[in-house]
Each structure stands twice: as C-alpha cells, then as structure tokens.
Amino acid sequence: xxxxxxxxxxxxxxxxxxxxxxxxxxxxxxxxxxxxxxxxxxxxxxxxxxxxxxxxxxxxxxxxxxxxxxxxxxxxxxxxxxxxxxxxxxxxxxxxxxxxxxxxxxxxxxxxxxxxxxxxxxxxxxxxxxxxxxxxxxxxxxxxxxxxxxxxxxxxxxxxxxxxxxxx
Numbered sequence: 001x002x003x004x005x006x007x008x009x010x011x012x013x014x015x016x017x018x019x020x021x022x023x024x025x026x027x028x029x030x031x032x033x034x035x036x037x038x039x040x041x042x043x044x045x046x047x048x049x050x051x052x053x054x055x056x057x058x059x060x061x062x063x064x065x066x067x068x069x070x071x072x073x074x075x076x077x078x079x080x081x082x083x084x085x086x087x088x089x090x091x092x093x094x095x096x097x098x099x100x101x102x103x104x105x106x107x108x109x110x111x112x113x114x115x116x117x118x119x120x121x122x123x124x125x126x127x128x129x130x131x132x133x134x135x136x137x138x139x140x141x142x143x144x145x146x147x148x149x150x151x152x153x154x155x156x157x158x159x160x161x162x163x164x165x166x167x168x
Contacts, residue, residue, distance in 0.1 A: 020059065020066035022073075026082040028089040029168045036090035043094035044128070046084045047102035049076040055105050060163075062112040062156045067163065075108045079124065082167050099130045106139065110163050112155050118148040120166040142166060 051057035057074045059066045069075035083101065087093035107123035121143050128136035144166030149155045 020068060022068050023070045023075075023078055023163060025070070026078065026085055026164060026167065028085045032086050032168065033090045036086065036092055041090075041092055042099055043092045043097050044087065044099040044101050045095050045097045046080055046087065046093070047100040047129075049080040049103045049105065051076050051105040051108075055108060057105065057108075060108065060110050062110060065156050067110070076105050079103070079105060079167065099128065099135075101126065101128050103127065107141065112148065112158070114148050114155075115150045116148060118146050118155065118158055118162050120144040120163050122166050 051074070055075075057069070057076055059068055060075075069078035070081065072078070072081070080103075084093055104125040105123075106125055107121050109122075110118070110120045112118050121141065123139060123141035125139045126136065127134060144162055146158055146162035146165070148158050
C-alpha cells in the first residue's frame with residue numbers, strides 16, 4: 001500500500017473510535033443492601049429526579065467518545081433507577097408509599113484523560129418527604145477513582161465502570 005492510500009485510511013480508523021454508548025447497567029451492591037437493612041428505614045417510593053441547569057444530563061465526554069445515562073438516556077433517570085434497584089434489593093421499595101425520595105443532580109463528571117488514573121464526581125441534593133412534610137433535605141457528594149490506561153479503548157471502558165462504581 002502506498003503512503004497516500006495509508007493516509008486516506010487513517011481518518012476512517014480514527015472516526016471508528018468515536019461513539020456514544022449508554023452507561024453500563026446498574027447492579028446493586030451487597031454493602032448498600034446491608035446498610036439499608038441495618039438502618040431504621042421505612043419502605044419508600046422514588047419520586048422525580050431532575051438536573052441542575054449547569055449539568056449536562058444527557059452525555060459525558062470520554063476521550064472523544066460519549067456516555068449517556070443508560071438505556072433511558074439521562075443521568076437523572078439512571079440515578080433514579082439505581083436508587084430504586086437498591087431499595088428493591090433491600091425490600092424497602094414501595095411505589096405507593098407516602099414517604100418519597102427525590103433529588104436534584106448537581107454534578108456528574110467523569111475524567112478519563114488520565115494515563116494512570118481516572119476520576120468521577122457525583123453530587124446530588126436528596127429530599128425525603130413523608131406525608132407532605134420534608135424530613136430530610138441534604139446535599140451529598142462522592143468522588144471515585146480507578147486505574148486507567150493510555151490506550152483510549154481501555155480507558156473509556158474503565159471510565160464507564162468507574163462511573164457506575166461512583167454512583168454505587
């Protein structure tokens with residue numbers, strides 16, 4: 001193959017790596033289930049989750065690739081479904097309950113650019129309303145990190161798994 005032909009193939013190869021994928025399916029953690037069971041928690045419903053105006057609720061960039069909030073597209077819906085899954089696993093989900101957990105996504109960030117380490121940050125303002133009265137209203141944030149890689153494909157997959165671990 002001549003040099004010009006090789007150069008013509010290069011852009012096509014580079015474009016193949018730029019895709020948008022949904023976040024991996026959420027899996028409840030045993031530790032969270034144990035914590036929920038040990039706490040004096042009542043069964044509750046999961047209400048609406050929204051995103052602050054500053055949050056990109058539909059896509060996170062990962063080294064030129066993109067990640068959306070799961071099969072349903074938004075990170076607020078992903079978080080809402082994750083909380084429902086955790087409550088169901090602990091036997092504490094009741095869609096008809098008058099105790100309702102809702103929230104506002106304040107931050108959802110992933111940095112997959114690091115050669116050695118990737119990071120994520122998630123911040124949410126949670127609210128629990130019981131029979132019309134607010135009984136809990138607090139902002140919580142968590143940071144996650146994982147071993148990354150200089151190769152983009154490996155780094156992107158690690159970042160996607162790291163995001164799920166940060167949500168957990």
